[in-house]
Amino acid sequence: MPHSILPFFHIWAYLQTQPLLGLTATLCTWELANWVDIRAGRKSFTNPVLLSILILAAVLLLTHTPYKAYFTGALYVHFLLGPATVALAVPMFNNLPAIRRDFFAIITALTAGSIAAAASAMLIAHALGAPDAVVISLGPKSVTTPIAIGIAQNLGGQPSLTAVFVILTGVFGSVICTGTFRWLHVADRRAQGLAAGTAAHGIATARMLTLNQTAGAFGGVAIGLNGIVTSLILPLLVRLLGL
Amino acid sequence: MVRAMAILLLCQLAGTILQQATGLPVPGPVIGLVLLLGLLAWRGGPSESMAATAQGILKYLGLLFVPAGVGFITELQELRANAFAIAIAIAISTFLGMAVTGLLMQWLLRAQESVVPGQADAP
Numbered sequence: 001m002p003h004s005i006l007p008f009f010h011i012w013a014y015l016q017t018q019p020l021l022g023l024t025a026t027l028c029t030w031e032l033a034n035w036v037d038i039r040a041g042r043k044s045f046t047n048p049v050l051l052s053i054l055i056l057a058a059v060l061l062l063t064h065t066p067y068k069a070y071f072t073g074a075l076y077v078h079f080l081l082g083p084a085t086v087a088l089a090v091p092m093f094n095n096l097p098a099i100r101r102d103f104f105a106i107i108t109a110l111t112a113g114s115i116a117a118a119a120s121a122m123l124i125a126h127a128l129g130a131p132d133a134v135v136i137s138l139g140p141k142s143v144t145t146p147i148a149i150g151i152a153q154n155l156g157g158q159p160s161l162t163a164v165f166v167i168l169t170g171v172f173g174s175v176i177c178t179g180t181f182r183w184l185h186v187a188d189r190r191a192q193g194l195a196a197g198t199a200a201h202g203i204a205t206a207r208m209l210t211l212n213q214t215a216g217a218f219g220g221v222a223i224g225l226n227g228i229v230t231s232l233i234l235p236l237l238v239r240l241l242g243l
Numbered sequence: 244m245v246r247a248m249a250i251l252l253l254c255q256l257a258g259t260i261l262q263q264a265t266g267l268p269v270p271g272p273v274i275g276l277v278l279l280l281g282l283l284a285w286r287g288g289p290s291e292s293m294a295a296t297a298q299g300i301l302k303y304l305g306l307l308f309v310p311a312g313v314g315f316i317t318e319l320q321e322l323r324a325n326a327f328a329i330a331i332a333i334a335i336s337t338f339l340g341m342a343v344t345g346l347l348m349q350w351l352l353r354a355q356e357s358v359v360p361g362q363a364d365a366p
Contacts, residue, residue, distance in 0.1 A: 030306045049305045053312035060316055067317050074310030081307045083251040083300060085272035086258070089279035090289050090297035105355060109348035117340025121332045128328035134321060138332055142340055145308040150270025160314025161321070165333060167312055173337050180338060186345035188352055195345030199337050202304065222344075227273055235268040 016065065022073020029055050042210075047171050047203060053164070081146035085227075088144075092224040099221055106194060107229075110222055113198045114229050115237070117142045122241055135241075137161040139234050141169045144201040147227035154231075155238055166201065173200020174207040189214040197222025247296035254279045 015021045033051035040046040060070055071078070092099075099106060121138045130138075137157035140148040145166045152162035177196045186192055193215030196204040205219030257278055259271030267274070283289055289297065315322060322329065 052309045056313045078310040082255045082272045086254045086275040087297040093283040105351035113340045113344025116343040121336035125328045125332040130325040130328040163311035164315040188349045191348035195341045198344040199340035231269040
């Protein structure tokens, strides 16, 4: 090994124990993923969250960096999930008039859809032989990530698995939403937005928002409400399924 | 900005304390969300700095998911072993949740709006 490379290894080893590298890598990758997404015309499969995760995972695996070393820096971004969840109250408050007007319809349809999504996901995975930790981690996958991670943690699932399931659900939901509504003749914009937000949270809501403002607003309502409804219902559902 | 951030953290803190004290299955930050919603209703709406701070933090919501998401590399074996079950479960359940919510919501809205006065035929 040439001597000139040696200092590099020292610096590398030092940086692995520091938060700087993980934090910088997270922000730079996010910027890169956004650039790609914009250049590709914001396709559903160029979702910047999915892209960033894949790029960073590839970098960690290729450089043999343990996730723990990365997370010492990424922790500072991760921590903001808590206040971000609380901040969801602001757009919810702005949509209160709409929620109040159709409250009965919203809460009924959302609860039914929420149970249908969570129960079917867990039942199918269980029937196909997935272990309990995976099955429980699938439960909150339709909920927006900060809330889903909290729920998975509380129920004994794997928060990191849940984070990936949530994003896969969002990407899948945003790909199928317009076709599903056409096929099932769901033409009401409020119903479309609520369904997209309930089944596939912010990623599908963002897709609906590009098509219609009303649909986007109801998607926003669904994200917040489904977070609350799922965190109340899922513990019961998990117990009912005997997990 | 700092005050709004402090309020967000205080709501999260109060929510977490409530969660720990009562053993509620709801995550602390979700209780914090409900607390802030109550605060906003009581105050008649968000202050300018709260609106800006919330918008700022939610604008980059996607970024905040990334660190947890990258954690899937610690579960690669589990994911690979169950890839089929996971893919089928996510595909079917997402479609099902969307279909149930959309169809039921549309049906309920129609039922509700067909009894709106003016459209109803008086006997």
